[in-house]
Structure formats: structure tokens, C-alpha cells
Amino acid sequence: xxxxxxxxxxxxxxxxxxxxxxxxxxxxxxxxxxxxxxxxxxxxxxxxxxxxxxxxxxxxxxxxxxxxxxxxxxxxxxxxxxxxxxxxxxxxxxxxxxxxxxxxxxxxxxxxxxxxxxxxxxxxxxxxxxxxxxxxxxxxxxxxxxxxxxxxxxxxxxxxxxxxxxxxxxxxxxxxxxxxxxxxxxxxxxxxxxxxxxxxxxxxxxxxxxxxxxxxxxxxxxxxxxxxxxxxxxxxxxxxxxxxxxxxxxxxxxxxxxxxxxxxxxxxxxxxxxxxxxxxxxxxxxxxxxxxxxxxxxxxxxxxxxxxxxxxxxxxxxxxxxxxxxxxxxxxxxxxxxxxxxxxxxxxxxxxxxxxxxxxxxxxxxxxxxxxxxxxxxxxxxxxxxxxxxxxxxxxxxxxxxxxxxxxxxxxxxxxxxxxxxxxxxxxxxxxxxxxxxxxxxxxxxxxxxxxxxxxxxxxxxxxxxxxxxxxxxxxxxxxxxxxxxxx
Amino acid sequence: xxxxxxxxxxxxxxxxxxxxxxxxxxxxxxxxxxxxxxxxxxxxxxxxxxxxxxxxxxxxxxxxxxxxxxxxxxxxxxxxxxxxxxxxxxxxxxxxxxxxxxxxxxxxxxxxxxxxxxxxxxxxxxxxxxxxxxxxxxxxxxxxxxxxxxxxxxxxxxxxxxxxxxxx
Numbered sequence: 001x002x003x004x005x006x007x008x009x010x011x012x013x014x015x016x017x018x019x020x021x022x023x024x025x026x027x028x029x030x031x032x033x034x035x036x037x038x039x040x041x042x043x044x045x046x047x048x049x050x051x052x053x054x055x056x057x058x059x060x061x062x063x064x065x066x067x068x069x070x071x072x073x074x075x076x077x078x079x080x081x082x083x084x085x086x087x088x089x090x091x092x093x094x095x096x097x098x099x100x101x102x103x104x105x106x107x108x109x110x111x112x113x114x115x116x117x118x119x120x121x122x123x124x125x126x127x128x129x130x131x132x133x134x135x136x137x138x139x140x141x142x143x144x145x146x147x148x149x150x151x152x153x154x155x156x157x158x159x160x161x162x163x164x165x166x167x168x169x170x171x172x173x174x175x176x177x178x179x180x181x182x183x184x185x186x187x188x189x190x191x192x193x194x195x196x197x198x199x200x201x202x203x204x205x206x207x208x209x210x211x212x213x214x215x216x217x218x219x220x221x222x223x224x225x226x227x228x229x230x231x232x233x234x235x236x237x238x239x240x241x242x243x244x245x246x247x248x249x250x251x252x253x254x255x256x257x258x259x260x261x262x263x264x265x266x267x268x269x270x271x272x273x274x275x276x277x278x279x280x281x282x283x284x285x286x287x288x289x290x291x292x293x294x295x296x297x298x299x300x301x302x303x304x305x306x307x308x309x310x311x312x313x314x315x316x317x318x319x320x321x322x323x324x325x326x327x328x329x330x331x332x333x334x335x336x337x338x339x340x341x342x343x344x345x346x347x348x349x350x351x352x353x354x355x356x357x358x359x360x361x362x363x364x365x366x367x368x369x370x371x372x373x374x375x376x377x378x379x380x381x382x383x384x385x386x387x388x389x390x391x392x393x394x395x396x397x398x399x400x401x402x403x404x405x406x407x408x409x410x411x412x413x414x415x416x417x418x419x420x421x422x423x424x425x426x427x428x429x430x431x432x433x434x435x436x437x438x439x440x441x442x443x444x445x446x447x448x449x450x451x452x453x454x455x456x457x458x459x460x461x462x463x464x465x466x467x468x469x470x471x472x473x474x475x476x477x478x479x480x481x482x483x484x485x486x487x488x
Numbered sequence: 489x490x491x492x493x494x495x496x497x498x499x500x501x502x503x504x505x506x507x508x509x510x511x512x513x514x515x516x517x518x519x520x521x522x523x524x525x526x527x528x529x530x531x532x533x534x535x536x537x538x539x540x541x542x543x544x545x546x547x548x549x550x551x552x553x554x555x556x557x558x559x560x561x562x563x564x565x566x567x568x569x570x571x572x573x574x575x576x577x578x579x580x581x582x583x584x585x586x587x588x589x590x591x592x593x594x595x596x597x598x599x600x601x602x603x604x605x606x607x608x609x610x611x612x613x614x615x616x617x618x619x620x621x622x623x624x625x626x627x628x629x630x631x632x633x634x635x636x637x638x639x640x641x642x643x644x645x646x647x648x649x650x651x652x653x654x655x656x
Contacts, residue, residue: 091584094625129531129568130624168531170566173622187526188558189565205524248586248627255628286585320627322585336588340622346565 005272007234008258009242010058010218011095014102019137022144025105031150033221034109037116038158046117047073052228054240055220059085059176059213060288060317061393062239062306065220071200072118072208080120081209082111084217085181086127086134089173090289091340093320095244096214098256100127100134103218104141108151108164110217113224115162118210123164126181130171138166173290173344176318177392178203178211180346191348192392213318215244235261239305243319247273250280250325262303265295269323280325284408288317290337290344291397293404294330313404315397329426330409331416335363337401345395352395355386359402368429371417380406421488428472431487437462439484446476446485508536509547522552526562530569539573567622575610575617577655582632584623591644592631596620598645599633602652616652 008014018024025031037046051066072080084107088096100107111123127135142164145151153161167185174180175190182204184190203209219241223231232240239261245268248254252274259268269275269285276282284294293314295302302308306316324333342356362379365371383399390396406413415421422430435446435455442460447453454470457463465476465485477485515532519525529548530540537544540563549556563569581587581596596607599618603611610617626632629641633651640651 088625089622091588091623092586092627093623094627097625130621168527169568170527170531171568171622172566184527185524187524187528187562189561246627248630249589254586254630289585320585322589324589328589333589336585344622 003272005263005267006258007242007260009222009231009234010215010244011099011102011256011258012222013106014098017103019102019104020140022105022141022148022150025103029225030105030221031109033224034112034116034150035156036224037113038156038160043073043117043119046113046224049224049228050117050220053223053231054228054235055216055223055231056239056306057213058215058219058243058318060291060315062316065212065216068200068210068212069114069117071198072120072210075201075208077208079122079205079207080115080118081204081207082114082118082120082123083178083181083185083204083209083211084111084123084125085176085178085211085213086125086131087169087175087181088128088131088214088318089169089176089344090318090320092248092286092289092322093246093318095246095256095319097131097134099214099218099244100131101137104134104137105145106221107138107214107217108141108145110212110220111164112151112155112162113220114210114212114217116160118208120208120210121161121163123162124167124185124204125164126167126169126175126185128171129168135166135168142166172346173340174346174392174394177394180392181211182209189346191346192394194391215319236303236305238307243304243316245319245321247321247323249285249322250276250328251323252277259304261305264301264303266300268304268321269300273323276323276325280327282323283326283328284324284330284405286314286322286324286333286401287320288315288397288400289320290340291315291394291400292317292320293400294324294333294408296408298408313400313407315400327424327426329367329422329424330405330412331363331367331422332424332426334401334405335360335367338363338398341394341398345398349389349391349395351386351389352391352398355382355390355395356398358382359386359399363402366413366416367422367427369416369420369427373414373417376406376410376413376417425487431472432467433465433470433472433474433477433485433487435463435465436484436486439482441482441484443481445479445481449475449479451475504537504544512536512547513551516551526552526554526559527566530559530563534569539570541571572608573610573614574619576615577635578617578619579651580619580621580624580634582622582624582626582630582634583620584627584630586627587623587631590630594645595631595633595643595648598648599652602648615655 047069055065056062172190175184177192180190180192199209235241242258242260244258257272284296338360342360345352345356347353362375383403386399415423440462447455454466545559546556549559631643633640633643
């Protein structure tokens with residue numbers, strides 16, 4: 001169901017057509033955009049149209065798609081590649097999977113249009129091996145399109161030929177970075193290399209290559225058919241069109257949404273998302289995944305676009321939105337993201353390889369109650385150093401979760417290092433479970449559920465928790481029917 | 489490609505059936521080029537053999553005319569490839585952000601306690617292994633646990649016993 005706040009362009013067909021039937025896609029106007037390009041437009045016209053539409057890369061960085069295509073078109077080469085980046089590694093985002101599983105022909109058509117525009121005839125979809133259904137549907141779609149002459153040699157009877165193959169990722173977040181992705185497509189470790197030369201000049205097998213994200217591509221056939229003015233009429237001054245977000249975490253309506261750029265966070269969370277479950281209070285929303293930052297109640301009225309998010313120390317990213325409520329500890333969340341990047345750093349450059357480890361260690365110290373005020377300063381300066389010196393986008397944005405949570409939730413960090421308390425009640429080492437004497441009726445339930453038998457007391461008498469033996473698992477708190485156990 | 493000596497070594501070490509090697513050879517034959525298809529071949533090899541121990545790495549290296557160090561470098565880089573066998577029912581807990589904020593770490597703790605193994609290990613009887621995944625893209629169902637191909641949604645620590653019982 002689509003509500004009035006949503007506008008579906010990239011996901012226009014997802015859920016409405018049969019993804020395993022090319023006829024179903026053609027029935028809603030599929031492959032007309034490719035036909036229009038081949039019959040009525042010169043490659044340069046297509047690129048101009050893309051430039052005028054204002055479409056920017058939906059993978060995260062927001063580079064204008066038309067400009068990227070223009071670069072690749074400029075370089076003469078016998079072979080040029082169109083690569084679809086479907087290595088959706090951002091934990092908590094699945095918009096690419098939804099498009100690939102629900103509307104695979106849309107992506108194939110857009111890739112062929114890209115190939116026509118830059119003068120290339122080879123396409124490759126780099127997709128995560130973790131998405132078996134998407135892979136199966138893409139394979140089927142490619143075969144169907146070939147059988148109908150919509151891919152392959154002499155498409156629609158013209159002299160334009162375009163072929164698409166699949167390459168599988170193998171579980172490396174850094175491969176979402178375009179140079180790392182190209183290294184991985186060539187069968188190597190997915191390590192990024194320094195730009196320039198940009199892939200548009202020398203990419204896959206050193207040939208001019210454009211790398212576009214699934215969602216970016218999914219917009220393209222609609223733009224070709226409806227025109228640049230239509231698309232650029234949607235959104236804000238700098239960010240045109242719509243954006244697909246995946247809202248999940250502590251929110252009532254979990255799932256994919258597509259809203260015009262410039263929609264406020266409040267609309268997304270309360271109107272579309274239906275607010276926070278169980279009457280809890282909204283605390284923060286993480287956008288941009290491990291490279292992004294936390295937005296808070298202060299940012300609720302801000303219109304969402306590329307620039308506004310960056311100004312708030314976050315970023316658009318691929319569109320994951322993880323909503324957190326009062327029960328989430330921001331230090332633990334920052335630690336979670338650093339654990340992720342520490343694991344996913346490719347190890348090529350020192351700031352990222354060692355820096356992520358050091359930041360993680362400091363955060364870990366803080367969450368187990370051994371942090372000091374000096375650690376906060378060290379965190380800040382280390383983060384800025386890494387931002388300035390890391391090789392690729394992964395390293396440069398890796399400290400963002402730390403910096404943005406420190407900016408907004410400095411109180412929470414200070415509570416951990418000075419008072420040795422976790423205000424959200426998450427960091428186990430800083431918690432204390434105690435029995436409220438007035439409320440305890442002596443039902444013995446807590447004593448029975450305690451895995452380390454550290455709760456003592458006779459039936460019908462007040463029970464006591466032995467703090468030295470307590471492992472802070474919280475089982476007693478969950479079991480108590482009288483609210484007689486509190487954690488603080 | 490393969491030579492007799494190599495095959496004998498394989499068979500004597502791990503006893504992988506000869507047919508699997510032939511199947512891998514046939515797959516490599518279908519590739520348009522050998523260049524740039526190391527990851528493709530490793531995917532196939534892992535699906536055939538279940539994991540990629542040293543002798544498989546050597547076999548792939550020979551088949552693609554690559555130094556084995558490059559094969560090892562790629563395998564150790566990507567989390568999808570494993571050098572140790574998984575359990576008969578590999579348990580994978582999604583540790584994406586959505587699952588994390590919904591308490592996936594408690595599910596992992598419950599699994600570890602129940603099976604008495606650590607993450608990345610296999611139970612002594614070889615029936616279960618536990619792994620953490622980055623994100624399976626099913627964030628609306630968080631926290632998600634997969635056992636083989638079967639997906640369990642909205643899992644709580646209490647349900648862990650029942651999930652394991654389904655496969656025992």
C-alpha cells in the first residue's frame with residue numbers, strides 16, 4: 001500500500017508485476033525507454049538528458065550520473081563496461097535486493113541504455129552471493145531478454161549490441177567501493193586503489209567503466225520516458241527525484257519506502273513509519289549505515305537530501321535507516337559499527353587497518369567502565385586523523401558513527417567514563433540489578449531462573465542479589481511479575 | 489590442468505570423491521576465460537566440496553595457472569569462503585544493524601550456551617556450527633537466524649532451544 005507521502009519511481013513496478021515474466025514488464029511500458037533511445041536519440045542526447053534530470057548516484061556518494069556517463073563516453077576504446085553495483089553490504093538495507101527480485105528487467109534495460117550512451121557493449125552485474133533469489137531472477141531475466149532480442153546482438157534490429165553477465169561477490173563490505181569492486185570482479189582481493197585514474201577512464205580490465213548502483217539504474221527508464229523536467233521537478237534544489245529508504249529497528253512499520261527528496265525525517269518516522277513501538281521515546285536514527293551518523297530529535301524537521309545529511313555529520317548512504325529508542329546505548333551502537341568496520345577493513349592502508357582497531361578498543365574500554373575523560377579526547381582526534389588520511393571512502397567515513405554520536409550524545413559518553421553508568425541500561429558491566437524491598441513478595445521466581453544461582457531468599461521473604469556473583473544477564477528482570485527488580 | 493600425482497595426493501589426504509574434481513574441471517572448461525574468474529571458480533569449488541582446505545586451494549591454483557598464495561589471499565579476504573568444514577546444519581545469525589538493535593547478540597549468546605561452541609566453531613558431533621552474518625537483507629524480520637536454508641524470523645533467546653530441537 002502506498003500512502004500519500006510516498007512516491008515510487010525506482011520501485012514503481014516492485015510488487016506490482018510478475019518479476020519472472022518479461023511480458024509482465026513490457027505490459028507496464030518496459031523496454032520502451034531503450035527503444036526510444038535507440039530509435040530517437042543519439043548517445044550524446046541520452047547523456048544530456050541524464051545530466052539535466054539531476055539524477056545522482058544512489059549508492060551513497062551522490063555523484064551526478066549523467067556526468068559520470070559523460071566522462072566514460074569521452075574516452076575512446078574498443079570495449080567499455082557498464083557495471084551494476086549490487087553488492088549491497090550496508091547492514092540494515094535491502095532496497096537493491098527488493099528491486100532485483102521484484103523488477104529485474106528494469107535494471108537490465110537501464111544498463112543497456114547506459115551502454116548505448118557511453119558506447120559500450122558489455123555489462124556486468126556484481127551481486128552478493130547472499131542473495132540467491134535475486135541471482136536466479138536476474139539469470140532468468142537475462143535469458144528472456146536475449147530470447148526476445150532485447151539484449152545480445154543487434155538489439156531491436158539496430159546495430160547496437162549489449163550483453164550482460166553476472167559476477168558474484170563473496171562477502172566483503174569494501175567491495176561496494178567502486179575501485180575495490182572492480183578488483184573483486186577481476187577475481188582479486190577487493191582492495192581499493194587510488195583515483196585518478198577514475199574507472200570512467202580506466203576501470204574493469206583497464207577499460208572505461210561506469211559503475212552504477214541498482215537504485216540509480218532503476219530510475220533511468222522512467223526518466224527517459226517522462227523526461228528530465230519531470231524528474232528534476234521532484235525533490236530539492238540539489239537532490240532530485242526520490243530516495244528509497246529501508247526503515248527498520250525500533251519502528252512500527254518496518255520496510256522499504258520511497259519518498260521524494262526533501263521529505264522531513266519526522267514524516268518518514270511518524271507518518272510513514274508509524275512511530276516508535278510500545279510507547280517508547282524516539283532517540284536517534286542512523287542513516288548511511290556504518291559510514292553514516294546518528295540523527296536525533298533536533299534533526300526531525302530537516303528535509304532529507306544529500307547536503308542536509310552531510311551538514312549533520314551523517315550521509316545519505318544507500319538508504320538504511322535504523323531507528324533507535326530510549327533503550328539503545330549510543331556508545332554501544334558506535335562500538336557495534338566500529339566492530340563492523342574493523343572486521344571489514346581491507347587492510348591496505350594503515351589509518352583504516354590500525355585506526356579502526358584502536359577506536360574499537362577505546363570504545364570497548366568505555367563500555368566496560370574503564371574509560372577516562374582523556375579517552376574521549378583521544379577518540380575525537382584519532383577520528384579526525386583517520387578521516388583525513390584513509391585511502392578510500394570506507395576508511396574516510398569509518399569514524400562517522402563515533403563523531404556523530406559524540407556530538408549529540410556527549411552526555412552519554414561522559415556518564416560512561418565519569419559516573420561509570422550506562423543511562424540506557426545496555427552496557428552490562430556498568431549495570432547493577434537490585435531487588436526493591438517494598439515490591440518483592442518472595443515468589444522465588446527470580447532465584448529459580450538465575451543461571452548462576454546468585455539470588456537468595458526464603459519463599460514469601462524479600463530476595464537479595466549477590467552483586468559479586470551476578471553476571472548481569474537480566475533473566476530475573478524479565479521474569480519478575482511485580483516489577484521488583486530494577487537495573488540501573 | 490590436473491595431473492595424476494596431484495589427484496592421488498587429494499584422495500589420500502581428505503578422500504574427496506574423484507567425481508567432484510571432474511565436475512570442477514568441467515565447470516572451469518565452460519568459462520570463457522580463465523583470467524579473472526578465480527572467485528567464480530572458488531564459489532563452485534565451495535559448493536562442491538563444502539569448504540576450501542589447502543589441497544583444494546592448490547588444485548584451483550594449478551587449474552587456473554595462478555600461484556597458490558593468490559588463491560589463499562582471496563579465500564582469506566572474503567568471509568563467504570571457509571577453510572574449515574561447517575556443521576551439517578550451519579546456523580547463521582544475522583548481525584546487521586537492524587538485528588543488532590533488536591537483540592541479535594542475546595540470541596548468539598543463547599546459541600553458544602546451548603551448543604557449547606564459539607562462533608565459527610562446529611559441535612563435536614558435526615551437527616551444528618555457528619556463524620554471524622553481516623546482513624541477509626531481511627531487516628523487517630529482525631532478528632533473523634538461518635539454519636541451512638531455513639529462515640527463522642523475530643527470534644528471541646527463548647526460542648533457541650526449539651530451533652535446535654527442529655534439527656536434532
